[in-house]
Amino acid sequence: xxxxxxxxxxPTRRSIFSAPDAIKYxxxxxxxxxxxxxxxxxxxDINADGLLYDDAGLAVxxxxxxxxxxxxxxxxxxxxxxxxxxxxxAKALNVPVLLWGPRDERPEPDGGRLRDSQCGLFATGKxxxxxxVPFTYMTNCRLEDPxxxxxxxxxxxxxxxxxxxxxxxxLQIGPRPFDFWSTMCNEGELLEKYNIQxxxxxxxxxxxxxxxxxxxxxEVKKVIDYCKENMTCSISDAGLENVAAxxxxxxxxxxxYGCNAIAIxxxxxxxxEIGIMPCAANALxxxxxxxxxxxxxxxxxxxxxxxxxxxMNERRVMFADWTVRHPDNENGELxxxxxxxxxxxxxxxxxxxxxVGFPQNGAxxxxxxxxxxxxxxxxxxxxxxSLLLGHARGIDGPWTxxxxxxxxxxxxxxxxxxxxxxxxxxxxAAIHGDVLPxxxxxxxxxxIKADLYDPIxxxxxxxxxxxxxxxxxx
Numbered sequence: 001x002x003x004x005x006x007x008x009x010x011p012t013r014r015s016i017f018s019a020p021d022a023i024k025y026x027x028x029x030x031x032x033x034x035x036x037x038x039x040x041x042x043x044x045d046i047n048a049d050g051l052l053y054d055d056a057g058l059a060v061x062x063x064x065x066x067x068x069x070x071x072x073x074x075x076x077x078x079x080x081x082x083x084x085x086x087x088x089x090a091k092a093l094n095v096p097v098l099l100w101g102p103r104d105e106r107p108e109p110d111g112g113r114l115r116d117s118q119c120g121l122f123a124t125g126k127x128x129x130x131x132x133v134p135f136t137y138m139t140n141c142r143l144e145d146p147x148x149x150x151x152x153x154x155x156x157x158x159x160x161x162x163x164x165x166x167x168x169x170x171l172q173i174g175p176r177p178f179d180f181w182s183t184m185c186n187e188g189e190l191l192e193k194y195n196i197q198x199x200x201x202x203x204x205x206x207x208x209x210x211x212x213x214x215x216x217x218x219e220v221k222k223v224i225d226y227c228k229e230n231m232t233c234s235i236s237d238a239g240l241e242n243v244a245a246x247x248x249x250x251x252x253x254x255x256x257y258g259c260n261a262i263a264i265x266x267x268x269x270x271x272x273e274i275g276i277m278p279c280a281a282n283a284l285x286x287x288x289x290x291x292x293x294x295x296x297x298x299x300x301x302x303x304x305x306x307x308x309x310x311x312m313n314e315r316r317v318m319f320a321d322w323t324v325r326h327p328d329n330e331n332g333e334l335x336x337x338x339x340x341x342x343x344x345x346x347x348x349x350x351x352x353x354x355x356v357g358f359p360q361n362g363a364x365x366x367x368x369x370x371x372x373x374x375x376x377x378x379x380x381x382x383x384x385x386s387l388l389l390g391h392a393r394g395i396d397g398p399w400t401x402x403x404x405x406x407x408x409x410x411x412x413x414x415x416x417x418x419x420x421x422x423x424x425x426x427x428x429a430a431i432h433g434d435v436l437p438x439x440x441x442x443x444x445x446x447x448i449k450a451d452l453y454d455p456i457x458x459x460x461x462x463x464x465x466x467x468x469x470x471x472x473x474x
Contacts, residue, residue, distance in 0.1 A: 001289070001313065002312050002313055002314050003160045003309065003312045003313045003314075004039065005039065005071045005072065005156045005159045005160050005163070005312075006039045006040065006041060006068065006069070006070050006071055007038065007039070007040050007041070007070055007071060007072040007073060007074055007098075007155075007156070007159065008040070008041045008043075008061070008064075008065040008068070008070035008072070008073045008074070008093070008095075009029070009030070009033065009040040009041065009042050009043070009074050009076065010043060010052050010061060010065075010073055010074065010075050010076065010086070010089060011025075011026035011029060011043075011050070011051050011052065011076040011078045012051055012052045012053060012075060012076065012077055012078065012081035012082050012085065012086055012120075013049065013051045013052075013053050013078055013079045013080070013081060013082070014053065014079060014080040014081055014082050014120065015053065016080075017079035017080050017113075017114065017115055017116055018079060018114040018115060019049060019051075019079075021078075021079060021114045021115055022049070022051060022078040022079040022115065023049055023050065023051065023078075024078075025076075025078040025079075025102050025115070025117075026044075026049075026050060026051060026076065026078045028102070028143055029076050029078070029102070029143060030042065030044075032143040032144075032148070033074075033152070036149060036152055036153075038152060038156070040074070041064060041065060041068045041070055043057070043060070043061050043064065046060045046061060046064075051078065052082065052085050052086070052089065053081075053082045053085060054082070054085065055085070057085070058085050058088055058089060061089055062089060062092045062093070065089075065093055066092075066093070070093065070095060071095060071096070071159040071160070071162075071163050072095050072096040072097065072098065072155060072156070072158075072159035072162075073089065073090060073093055073095060073096070073097050073098065074098045074100065074155075075089075075090070075097060075098065075099050075100070075124065075135075076100055076101065076102075077099075077100070077101030077102075077117045077120045077121055077124065078101070078102065078115070078117065079114070079115035079116060079117055079120065080115065080116045080117065080119055080120035080123070081101070081117070081120040081121075081123075081124060083120065083123045083124040083126075083127040084127060086124050086127070086128070087124065087127040087128050087130070087131040087133060088131075090128060090131065090133045090135065091131045091132075091133055095159070095162070096134075096135075096136060096155065096158055096159050096162055096442075096445050097128070097133060097134070097135040097136065098135070098136050098137075098138055098151070098152075098155045099121060099124060099125060099128070099135050099136065099137050099138070100121070100137075100138040100139075100140070100141075100148075100151070101117030101118060101120060101121050101140055102115075102117055102140075102141075102142060102143060103117070103118070103140050103141055103142050103145075104116060104117055104118055104140075117140065118140045121137075121140060125137065134444045134445050136155055136158060136441055136464070137464075137465065138151035138152075138155070138465075138466065139151070139465050139466030141466060147466035150466075151466060154437065154438055154441070154464070156312070157309075157310055157311070157312050157435070157438040158438055158441045158442045158445070160309045160310070160312055160313070161306055161309040161310050161438065161439065161442035161446075162442055162445045162446060163309070164260070164305050164306070164309040165194065165196075165302070165305065165306060165309070165442075165446055166194070166195060166446075167260070168194075168195075168196045168197070168260060168261065168301075168302060168305055169196075169197040169198070169199055169257070169258055169259045169260060169261075170196070170197070170198050170199065170259055170260075170261045170262065170263055170298055170301045170302075171199050171201065171250075171253055171254050171257055171259035171261070171262045171263070172198045172199065172200040172201070172262075172263050172296060172298065173201055173203065173206050173250070173253075173262065173263070173264040173265060173296075174201075174202065174203045174206075174264065174265030174270070174296060175200075175265060175296060176265065176295060176296035176297075177265055177266075177267060177268070177295055177296065180295045180296070180297075182425040182426065183295050183296055183297040183298070183299070183300070183425065183427075185298040185299055187298075189383065190298070193385070193447070194385075194446070194447075196302065198298065199257035199258075199259055201253065201257075203265065203270060203273050204273070205253070206246075206249060206250070206253065206273070206274075207273045207274060209249035209252060209253055210242075210245045210246055210249040210274060212249075213245050213248045213249050213252065214241070214245045219248045220241060220244045220245045220248055221244075223243075223244035223247050223248060223284065224240055224241065224244045226284075227240060227243070227244065227280075227284070227352065228240075230343060230349075230350075231280075231343065231349065231350045231351065231352055231364070232349055232350070232351040232352070233351075233352045234351055234352065234353045235352050235353065239275075239276055240352065242274055242275060242276045243276060243280045243281050243284075243352065244281075246274060246276070246278055246281040247280075247281040247284045247285060250262055250264070250281060250285060250292065251285060251288075251290065254290060260290070260291075260305065261290065261291040261292070261293065261301040261302075261304065261305050262285070262290065262291065262292040262293065262301070263292075263293045263296045263297055263298050263300070263301045264278055264282070264292060264293070264294065264296065265295070265296045266278050266279070266282075266294045266295060266338075267295075277338060277339070277363050278292075278340075279294075279337075279338045279339030279340050279363040279364055279403075280339060280352045280363065280364050282294070282339075282340035283339060283340050283341055283342055283343060283350070283364050283403070284343075286316060286317070286319075286340060286341065286342040287316060287342035287343055287344060289308065289313055289316070291304040291305055291308065291317065291319070292340060293319055293340075294319065294337060294338070294340060294427075295427075297425075297427050299377075299378050299379045299380070299425075299427075300319055300377075300427045300429070302378045303319075303376055303377050303378040303379075303387075303427075303428065303429040304317045304319055304429045306376065306378060306387070306429075306439060306442070307374065307376050307429045307430075307431050307435065307439065308431070310374075310431075310435035310438040310439050310442070311431060311433065311435050315431055315432060315433060316342035316344050316345055316431075317342075317429050317430065317431045318335065318337075318341045318342075318345055318368060318403070318405070318429070318430045318431070319337060319340055319341070319427065319428075319429055320335035320336060320337050320341075320403075320427070320428055320429075320430055321335070321336055321337055321426050321427060322334075322335065322419060322426050322427075322428060323335065323336045323404075323426075325412070326395075326397055326406055326408075327397075327398065328397075329395065329397075329406075329408055330412065331408050331409050331410065331411060331412040332395060332397065332406055332407065332408050332412070333406070333407055333408075333409065333412060333415075334397065334400065334404060334405075334406055334407075335368075335404065335405050335406075335407055335428070335430055336400060336402050336403065336404035336405075337402055337403055337404075338363045338364075338402045338403075339352075339353075339363035339364030339365065339402055339403050340364070340403065341364065341366070341368060341403035343364075343366070345368045345369060345432065346366035346367065346368055346369070346403075347366075347367055347368060347369040347370070348366055348367060349366070350364050350365065350366035350403070351364065351365045351366065352364055353365050363402065364402070364403055365401055365402060365403065366403055367399075367403075367404055367405060368394065368403065368404065368405035369394060369405075369432060370393070370394030370395060370396075370405070371393065371394050371432055372391065372392075372393055372432070372433060372434060373391070373392045373393065373394060373407065373430050373431060373432055373433070374389070374390075374391060374392075374430070374431050374433065374434055374435045374436045374439070375388075375389070375390050375391070375392050375407075375409075375428050375429070375430050376388060376389050376428065376429050376430075376439060377419075377424050377425075377427065377428045377429065378448070379422075379423045379424045379425065380423050381422065381423045382423075384423070384449070385423075385447075385448050385449070386423065386448060386449035386450070386451040387439060387443055387448050387449070387450055387451060388418060388419075388424050388428070388451050388453060389436055389439055389440060389450055389451065389452050389453065390409065390415065390436070390452060390453040390454050391409070391410070391434065391436060391454065391456075391471055392407040392408065392409050392430070393407060393408050393409075394406065394407055394432075395407065395408045405430075407430075409453075409454075410454050411454065414453065414454070415453045415454075418451070418453045434471065436460065436471075437460050437463050437464055440452070440460050440464075441464055456471060459471060
């Protein structure tokens with residue numbers, strides 16, 4: 001289900017420019033937003049003009065936007081605008097801000113100009129900086145220009161990333177496996193810096209939940225039927241029942257503790273508790289848009305939430321290991337894991353089977369679809385956090401076990417050095433399509449460094465500012 005984002009629409013004017021034309025363009029902007037299906041909170045009734053330009057209107061606007069819990073603000077400069085009122089509003093709301101104004105008309109025959117919207121954007125950009133407010137700038141364009149539609153849609157996706165990140169609570173099932181020192185995290189620091197909360201539970205609590213749902217029966221039966229219809233089940237009926245019960249139990253526990261993602265100690269104490277690998281159950285929840293991450297990788301869960309949010313929750317994410325070099329392609333690499341990938345990313349019918357390296361049932365085997373992808377990894381150490389970002393493309397390669405896809409990047413050696421030198425590890429989140437610019441822009445609102453593994457920052461900025469850019473590195 002696509003994410004629902006609500007923005008506050010704050011059209012603004014300045015008194016020395018044409019008020020009638022500012023009112024006219026505010027109406028045209030409302031019409032265009034409605035055509036694009038944008039859910040917005042209006043201020044049309046705050047004064048006779050329906051525009052923000054004084055403290056009285058500001059007070060009403062702040063109160064309304066807070067009451068409506070807007071996820072972002074559009075500061076639409078319908079003429080020059082009142083920069084300090086815009087900055088005060090943005091400071092009070094602490095949500096992503098889109099700064100834009102409609103392109104000005106040809107000057108009047110007598111040389112007069114009605115709006116000077118572009119000039120006002122320059123002023124407001126400076127004042128927002130003085131207020132310490134990060135903002136997104138959409139190029140000064142016409143409402144009918146493709147840059148407007150693209151910019152609005154990208155901004156909504158940025159708002160979604162910020163919204164999801166700031167409301168993250170992760171169900172942590174068990175501590176990290178002893179051997180995985182690389183997945184340790186600083187729980188207190190994540191809470192203090194980003195309000196990211198963990199809800200830790202022991203494995204026996206999961207076991208008890210599984211037993212409860214097995215006894216209930218109905219929900220487990222629905223999952224078994226779904227698996228038989230959509231997957232090849234090469235495991236025993238008892239094993240499939242355990243997979244289904246684990247899926248239902250994890251979903252129930254996530255709901256109980258108010259979590260939007262799960263990180264699980266997937267081996268090896270879990271196998272002593274329930275006798276299966278959790279990969280297939282993870283895949284089923286991932287397909288529903290509830291990230292379930294292996295090896296209690298909290299930073300991996302954050303990565304997956306951010307990447308999926310950048311797609312407006314319309315596409316599913318693959319949580320993967322950087323694994324081995326491609327045998328024939330110097331810039332090729334294997335993305336693989338034992339089977340937690342959502343089934344919609346597969347190019348073939350997935351099989352529930354025995355995983356590589358483990359004797360228990362419950363893994364999934366399938367190759368993912370090829371094509372353009374975005375790769376990301378949130379991570380940090382020493383109190384500093386960043387988001388590794390880049391493009392890749394799915395390519396042909398040898399068959400292997402688990403859920404997997406071979407990818408090609410522009411320069412593998414450069415990327416490999418990034419991962420090894422850190423602060424990253426062998427886990428990443430991958431999604432089909434290009435959400436890199438959205439993630440890059442969201443980082444400015446979250447206090448995270450956007451760390452591009454290819455030298456394309458100028459191109460990303462150019463794209464965000466409305467230029468037609470082709471990312472042809474891969």
